[in-house]
Structure formats: C-alpha cells, structure tokens
Amino acid sequence: MNPFKNNKVIFVFFTILLDAIGIGILIPVLPDVIRRFTSDPVHVATYFGYFIGVYALMQFFSAPVLGALSDRFGRKPILLTSLCGAAVDYVLMAFSPSMWVLFIGRLISGLTGASITVASSYMADISDDTNRSANFGLIGAGWGVGFILGPLLGGLFGIIGPKAPFIAAAILNACNFLFGVLVLPESLSVVNRRQVAISSLNPFKSVVHVVRPSAIRLLVVIYFLVFLAGQVHPVNWTLYTQTKFGWTPWQVGLSMTFVGMTIAFSHGVLTRWLIPKWGEPRSVVIGLVGYVISFFTLGVISRAWMVIPAMLLFSIAGITIPAVQSIIARHVPSNEQGELQGSLVSLGSLSAILAPPIFTSLFVHFTSKPTSLYFPGAAYVGASGVCGVALAVWLVKRRSDR
Numbered sequence: 001m002n003p004f005k006n007n008k009v010i011f012v013f014f015t016i017l018l019d020a021i022g023i024g025i026l027i028p029v030l031p032d033v034i035r036r037f038t039s040d041p042v043h044v045a046t047y048f049g050y051f052i053g054v055y056a057l058m059q060f061f062s063a064p065v066l067g068a069l070s071d072r073f074g075r076k077p078i079l080l081t082s083l084c085g086a087a088v089d090y091v092l093m094a095f096s097p098s099m100w101v102l103f104i105g106r107l108i109s110g111l112t113g114a115s116i117t118v119a120s121s122y123m124a125d126i127s128d129d130t131n132r133s134a135n136f137g138l139i140g141a142g143w144g145v146g147f148i149l150g151p152l153l154g155g156l157f158g159i160i161g162p163k164a165p166f167i168a169a170a171i172l173n174a175c176n177f178l179f180g181v182l183v184l185p186e187s188l189s190v191v192n193r194r195q196v197a198i199s200s201l202n203p204f205k206s207v208v209h210v211v212r213p214s215a216i217r218l219l220v221v222i223y224f225l226v227f228l229a230g231q232v233h234p235v236n237w238t239l240y241t242q243t244k245f246g247w248t249p250w251q252v253g254l255s256m257t258f259v260g261m262t263i264a265f266s267h268g269v270l271t272r273w274l275i276p277k278w279g280e281p282r283s284v285v286i287g288l289v290g291y292v293i294s295f296f297t298l299g300v301i302s303r304a305w306m307v308i309p310a311m312l313l314f315s316i317a318g319i320t321i322p323a324v325q326s327i328i329a330r331h332v333p334s335n336e337q338g339e340l341q342g343s344l345v346s347l348g349s350l351s352a353i354l355a356p357p358i359f360t361s362l363f364v365h366f367t368s369k370p371t372s373l374y375f376p377g378a379a380y381v382g383a384s385g386v387c388g389v390a391l392a393v394w395l396v397k398r399r400s401d402r
Contacts (some may be wrong), residue, residue: 010124011133012119012182015079016142018176022086022169024150025255026093029165029237029249036162037099042368045239045263047099049356052234054103056352058110063345067117071194073383075118075125080177085112087173094166103174116181117345122354124329124340125187133280133326137271140322144264151256158249216328220347222284225390227348229295229383231355233259236363236379243367245304255307257343262311266318274316284394287320292389299380358382 058069070078089109096102116139121137157164239344241247241255275283294313301310325344332340366375 008185008187009123009138012122013138013142015176015180015184016116016119016139017087017146018172018179019083020143020146021150022090022146022176024147024260025154025157025165025169025172026150029162030156031242032158032162032249033102034099035092038124039276042364043365045360048239049235051102051106051362052231053353055106056349056355058107059349059354060346062111063117063349064343066112067121067340067343067345070118070121070188074186074188075122076180079118079122079184082112082118083173083177083180083324085109087170087177088164090170090173094163094170115349120325120344122187127329129330132329133275133322134272136325136329137267137275137319137322138198140267140271140318141264141269144260144262144267147259147260148257148264151253151260154249154253156250156253157213158253174242175343176268187369216331218393219324219328220344221393222288222390222397223321223328223344224347224351225386225393226288226291226320226324228351228355229291229386229390231352232295232359232379232383234352235355235359239363240376241304241307243363245402247304259314260309262315263318266315267322270315271319271322274319275323275326280327281358281398283319283323284327285391287317287323288391288394289316290317291320292384292391295380295384295387299377299384300362301377 030051031044033050034044034051038044038047066078066082086109089105092105092108093102097103119139122137123139124132127135153168154165157168237256237259238252241252245251247255276285278286290313294310294317297310297313298307301307328344329340359382362379362382363376366373366378
C-alpha cells in the first residue's frame with residue numbers, strides 16, 4: 001500500500017508553498033535589481049512592469065502546451081520541468097551583467113512555469129464534488145503561506161547582498177525539484193491519458209475554446225477579470241508603498257508577509273468553512289463585493305497602518321477564485337482537466353500581460369506628470385472597477401440561468 005496515497009493534497013500544498021516562497025523572495029528587491037541598470041524612477045517603474053509582463057507572455061504561450069502535455073504524459077514530469085526552469089532563471093538573475101540577461105531568465109522561467117497549471121490539474125484529478133472547492137482553496141493557501149515566508153526572507157537576504165535572494169530562490173526550487181522526484185506520486189493513471197492534438201497547443205485557440213458559447217463562458221470571463229484586478233499587487237505594491245509611505249525593501253517584505261497571511265487564512269480556512277456554508281454561487285457574490293471594497297480602500301488610504309484593515313478585507317474576497325474554479329472544473333471530464341487548467345492559466349497569463357501597461361501607466365501618470373492629480377492609489381481604484389465589472393457579469397449570468 002502506498003503510504004502517500006491519502007496525503008496527495010498535502011504534497012501539492014508543499015510543492016506550491018516552496019514555489020511561492022521562491023517567487024515571494026524577489027518582490028521586495030526587484031526595484032533595486034532594476035536600479036543596478038537605471039536610476040530614472042520612471043524607467044524603474046516601466047521596466048518593473050515589463051519584467052512581470054514578459055514572464056506572463058511566455059506563460060501565455062506555454063501554459064496550454066504544458067497542460068495538454070500533462071494530459072498525455074502525466075502531471076509529475078511536467079511539474080519537475082517547470083521547477084528546473086525556475087531554478088535556471090534565479091541563477092541568471094543573481095549573476096546577470098545586464099538587463100537583457102534578466103529578461104532571458106524570465107523567458108526561460110515563463111516557458112517552463114507550469115506549477116499552477118499542473119497543480120490545479122492534479123487537484124482536479126484527486127477531487128470530487130465534496131472537496132473540490134476546498135482542495136483548490138488549498139492551492140491558494142500554499143501560495144499564501146509562501147508569500148508569508150517569501151517576502152520576509154527576500155527582505156532579510158536583501159540585507160546580505162543583492163545576489164543573495166536569487167541564490168536562495170534557486171536553492172529552494174532545487175529542493176522543490178527533489179521533493180517532487182522523491183515524494184510526489186503521479187495522479188493521472190495511464191488509462192485516463194489522451195493523445196494531444198497539435199491544434200490544442202495553440203494558446204490563442206485554447207483561450208477561444210474556453211470563451212466560446214458554453215455553460216462556463218461567463219464564469220471564465222469572471223475568472224479573467226478577477227485575475228486582471230489581482231495583478232495590481234505584483235505590478236504596483238512595491239512601487240506604491242515605497243512612493244506613498246517611503247517603505248524600504250525590508251518593510252515591503254514585512255507587508256507582503258502580512259498579505260500572505262491573509263491569503264493563507266482565506267484559502268486555507270475560510271474557503272473550507274464559508275463555501276460549504278454559503279454555497280458556491282453566493283460565495284462568488286460575496287467574494288466579488290469584498291474585492292470591490294478592498295481594492296478601493298487600498299487606493300484611498302492615507303496612513304501606512306491602514307494597510308492592515310484594508311488587507312483584512314481580502315480574506316473574504318479570497319474565496320472567489322476557488323468557488324469559480326470549482327464550478328468550471330465540474331463541467332469538464334477528468335482527462336481534459338490539464339487542457340482546461342492550462343487554458344485558465346493562459347487567461348491568467350494574458351491578464352498579467354495586460355496588467356503592467358494598464359496599472360503601471362496609471363501609477364506613472366498620477367505620480368510623475370506635473371499636470372496630473374497626484375494619486376499613487378489610482379491603479380488600486382482601477383482594480384476595484386474591474387472587479388465591479390466582474391460582479392455585473394455574474395449577476396447577468398445568474399439572471400440568465402433562471
């Protein structure tokens with residue numbers, strides 16, 4: 001008897017946890033990395049957005065490919081490949097002599113960045129209607145705990161030296177790789193694997209496929225809009241808090257640790273408690289309202305301590321994606337979950353491609369141009385509006401279903 005059979009969810013949790021730690025380490029120090037090559041504040045903000053966008057662009061193209069390949073060859077080998085790509089990226093970032101080498105690292109990491117795609121497919125493989133929302137919530141909890149530890153470690157390692165956070169992230173991803181090789185069992189049986197059509201590897205066709213007229217189309221639109229709004233954090237958080245409150249990388253790391261705590265509590269505790277109690281449809285409504293309020297509040301706060309109550313509002317909002325993802329997954333057979341989750345990750349990546357020019361432009365426009373109103377929180381108010389549109393789409397869907 002396989003002793004790990006009943007603990008697969010826990011293994012996926014720790015896989016996502018380690019991956020998130022590696023990413024979270026970088027958040028507080030990325031602006032300083034860019035400042036090694038340019039000191040212009042506008043250029044720093046712009047390149048910061050580009051840096052995030054190029055990773056998302058590569059994921060957009062690779063996610064459906066890796067998702068479909070995991071339907072054919074299993075989840076485990078694709079996940080291990082993604083971990084190797086991330087480790088290479090961090091090594092390049094640690095020793096990069098120029099900006100273009102940093103972008104090469106991001107290209108490699110984005111092309112192999114399948115952890116969320118495959119982890120979501122893995123969870124779908126081992127879940128049923130009684131635990132699907134809770135299991136998807138655990139993926140978010142892993143990210144949340146990772147972002148508790150990651151930014152904190154990033155701030156600490158940043159004190160040691162500019163290369164230290166990247167070396168630490170590379171080591172963590174290498175450990176994550178060994179964890180997957182030695183511990184993580186395969187979730188997709190050979191009999192449930194399927195041949196992969198070349199056409200299914202086209203990311204544009206993949207996106208069109210999930211937004212075609214169907215029972216899940218409006219749900220996919222909501223998923224995309226919430227992801228687009230959520231990208232305001234990686235795009236603007238460091239720039240916003242450093243500009244508005246004068247925070248150091250260490251303070252940014254501490255704040256992101258708190259953000260991670262709220263995410264972990266939301267996905268690890270509230271998802272398992274509130275969604276079964278309220279039901280998935282009501283959870284979507286409450287979560288979207290929470291996002292509208294919390295993003296708007298973050299945009300208009302005037303004191304640093306106000307970040308704490310504003311972020312606490314995200315605890316309720318965090319139930320939105322697990323509830324939506326569970327409803328979507330219920331409509332798709334098990335041997336197509338890899339393609340579905342790859343398509344959803346492609347949409348998430350598309351949102352991350354669009355977010356930097358949108359939110360960075362808002363930030364730059366309202367902080368750098370003398371003819372504009374000085375308003376560093378403009379991007380967060382914009383994210384609130386995006387979630388308001390998602391709420392309207394959900395209400396339209398519910399009305400059409402009656």
